[in-house]
Amino acid sequence: MEAQRRRAWYPSIAVVLAVTDVLLILLGTRVGFPKLLVWVPAVAGPALAFAAFRGAGALTGGALRTFWRRLSLGMGTVVVAALSQAIDVSTTRYSGMPPIGARTLLLYVIGTVLAISAMLRLPGGGRSWRQLTTAVLDVAVVAVTAGIAASQYVGWFIDRFGVSASAWWLNIAMMAIAVAGVVVVVKIMSARRSPVPRSALWWLAPVGLCGPLSTVLMSVLSPWPHLNGSAAVLPFVGMFGVLAAYAQRRAMTAGAGGAHPSRSLNPSAHRRGTAVPLVATGLTSVLLATVFVRTGHLTVVQVGGTALLLLLVVARQAVALADNATLLTTVAHQAMHDDLTGLFGRRYFTAAVAGARGPHTVVLIDLKEFRTLNDGLGPDAGDELLVAYASRLGGLAGDGTVVARLGGDEFGLLLAGTQSDVADRVVAANAEPLHAAGHEVLVDVSVGIAEGDAGDLYRRAELALREAMTGTGGSVIRYDASLERELTQRATIAADLRRGLTAGEFHMLYQPIVELPHGRLVGVEALVRWTRADGRVVSPADFIPIAEDTGLIVDLGAWIIDTVCAQAAAWQREHGPEALRSVAVNVSARQLLDPGLPDLVAGALAGHGVPAKLLTVEITETAVFGGGRALATVHALSELGVSLALDDFGTGHSSLGLLRTCPVDAIKVDKSFVDGLGGTPQQEAIVTALTGIAETMGLRTVAEGVETAEQAQRLFELGYRYAQGFLFARPLPPSAIDAMLQQNHHIAA
Template identity: 75%
Template structure:
């Protein structure tokens, strides 16, 4: 309709046609907007539906005004301007007032008193700006159309329409939250230009009586209305819901543009008037002065509001939102600024992630809140209690030195969280300091907490200088590890696994060595740094290559299996099964001749680790549980984990030959394994008596210093050759 209207206007300047022709697109465009508004109301609900219904009614009155004006053109006499009757002007005014009412009743999400006062001043700024512009507009209008009653009514209607547009702009600038998409409001804003623009077009089109300024702009009123409704439909299609509340956090910044734009426009208007006439009217001088005062007041209040918001943000930065405790930022600043003797306590809730995943985030949040209340009560009112993030808490104590003991004692009492009674085990790092080392206290407590978390079970670690030395040593070992791995400094030894009672070699366990550094000195560091993944891949490849060489040299049945230890960190690597499969394929080694040894603790939690073990078992690789009987829930793992063998821990072997109670577990384990069809390997056999007793109890495989210490590959090669020679003889 808008395009058709433009074509008709352009054509009408070249040839005459019936006067009603230009009103067909005008009326049709307004009808389309009414239909679009009603459609938006049907598809929404709540405040949103009420808004679209109100603007549909307002646009309906504008549609009636358009029809009425078309009738006026046919029935009323011309008197220097296109005819427009009182009825038509009233309909325009009513439609405009209803539109303004709909906009003013649109919720904005609530305000503080400063924000409300700022909005009032924004309206006042726009009103004064509009008043100055209106005084200039009225003077221009009277020069063009005279001072007849109809001219005054036309003035009122046009000014009302312009005010509607100004209200839309102010509303957009100051809305902080709204159920209506901001795009819809922006499409409605240009409608306010329709009134003044139609008056300008009336002047421009006076030489062609069959053309009309109102008819020229009304299709565009319909177009912008339909586009506003379309923006609402797009919001709904994107999943915005029936009455979405859309936050506009930057509304305050955009709202500050209202006085700036108003001041700029009036300054331009006043400058143009003065240059053209050489003087300013009383209204213009007074209005400009009032406008400047309003802008100054508005900006002063906005500055105060910004300062208030900054204070609020600063307070929030110092407080944890969930628990109400102090935040990490406040806590670290408090520790650094402490001026006397103090104790810093850092606390980590063990197994919190398992609780959060198992019972849900609501229970996890409830647990954190309940523990925060417990900490606050235990620490006393003179302590600084903070939640440092996640499941970590901090205490800054200047008194009550027994707080740590009371924390550990309270762990035996369950906490109520979301209907669950939960026992909370904690790791605690503690450091004592004074004003001279306050800035370093937090770091020292973190070192102590890290050491506590590395231990088994809940425990307390107090900082001392040895922790610093251990940290330095670990950093050095980590750097040397990376260099040594790149330089090929690692090698493997192999400890024989033998049959009982004849001692025949049936397998070996591969053990990594690095210079004169004990595995206990570098394996934990490799785990902490993640280098264990790269080191473990090298061990797997090297062991498979050696097993393939023995297989080729001594036959496929000379050695039943080569075992490789895989750490908990390696089991969490999704690529582990692919790494094993690639090593087997690269060296043409059957999967059944590789045994992966894992610990019970590594797969106790299930998840990724258990999935890796299952994938390895599906490759055909043997799975052995190492140090069996010392980890978590051993018997349950025999049902859930695809195990082929269990390796009985040395601590049970040491008890053989003693009392029946000492031998009970070793006897029970071999019975369980036999029933479930699992192989058993006794570890740490150091004497002939232990080997004999194990055989009597039903054990058929063992390893330990009694048979052989870990040996280089060449020594195992010689043992296999000698064993083949005995068999041949």
């Protein structure tokens, strides 16, 4: 950690060294100072880059670590070369251009070759033959452009320094450094995939210009012996190197070791490559125009190189256009097809439905419980299941049918004509299991069908599928006008529900829970009611499911919990803390998926001063049968100290194991079982069994829907001690419960 904190300062230090170098050069043209002064930032800059490269290697692994270590070896050699040149300058008498020995030149060349080797051995990712050809042509374009520029540079070099052995060695060293820059640029442009971040490669690119630039600066600064062209550029070599390593460090911190493969497949990555011929031809044009204006003619190398460059650019662009056409075809295919199954995608399917002429049939299919299967068997098995089902659909559909995966576990069929029997074939095929990751899986489906020649067949099929998925009308639903009316009604209720909640149109009624056999009030169940502003009463059976679907049940439930707690607190203040043993409130499956529900309940209890044990939260078996977040919420509620009751017990998944995994305190036996009392032993079997199970497990039992005295008597004989139903009272307003509590008080007195 300490080393990482130190490296965070490297970019700032490198910039300061570069700025210091510029200031020294500017000052050196005015006043004299020791020759070695300019070499302090010249050596410190590359040394800092060497340390930064080593640090980047330590942060990475694999090909990245190898790359940065090879690069650090090259930069370390440059540091040694800079020290060698500083020794040359300090031990040799000279006037004019500073000396540079053979040892120093050799070190510069070795460092450059090592850097080039690191770049060339950096993996660039797989390519198609067109992409490989484009990369080769890019290299050729840059090489020809560099050759044209090099011919002019060599001419200038000979005019300035002559053709001595030392001059030629210097020229070779500078050309090698320039080649390093060319290699970096070509690597950036041609690599389809690179583990090194593109930004890091771009920071390395200017390093190749420093060699030729140092030669130019040697000539410019020759009147001042204490200044040096190499010393002028080396701090910038260090700065660009440090910034490249910093780009790598930032990429690692962000969780991306380099160019992500998925990004490299983006078409824009290929379009950026067009900068190679544009930049090359632009620079060549500027260079040749400058030479022609100054000399009035062009050399054979320059003219021939320009002609070759134009041919390469034309060839490169031709290959790139062919590659782009292939890429566009691939993108168009991917846009219209599903990657996993190979079927058509939603976009193609909706377009095909919209463009259909004449009678057609649209069938939408949803795999039931797919999420549970996917979670239980794993995502790989889930994918295999989808592929297997797609293959089954393709076999069922026949020729001329559009088969599509619309997303997730939803599929679609578009058939010519009216073919209602296709749904029967789809359902019948599910009798055969599908094979997925070594498992044999039976799938069940919900199917929505719409037939006709109207343009909104897809929407109609969606309505039918939505109805089928609710499970109230069967697993196969065919669209008819009643679905449209129901949708309109549901939309109206949903809009009014939100408005009514804001306007205070909801109120609570409380149905008594009594103790058998005498019928004394011991608790209440809170029931929400809605009376619209126009006086019309909306049944809970109509608005509760809509509140569930729209998510408004969360807001409505929060209001109910707060209102019930406030009323419970009022009853306690009025009639004493022991007046009621339980005030029950129903919580829906959607509310149990809200992780904030326990905090909401805790806040309502604390806000109104209600003891947790007084509140009973009623849940259904179906809501918690699958476990997961809902069951975790139930455990959190139990930890608050509130009581938990399983409502409508026996009508849901009915797993007795649920009584062990779910921390319930009571079970409420559904009315459908109470109605069987007084009949045959078989009709009374469940009611009889449940009281025995509850007694053994220490649970309270409450019988719901008691309507006759005979039922109440029989329940008492079977061991039931609590009941509710119309025999005792219908749901009542708080004032009526007040009166019953007052009556209890008088009886007790």
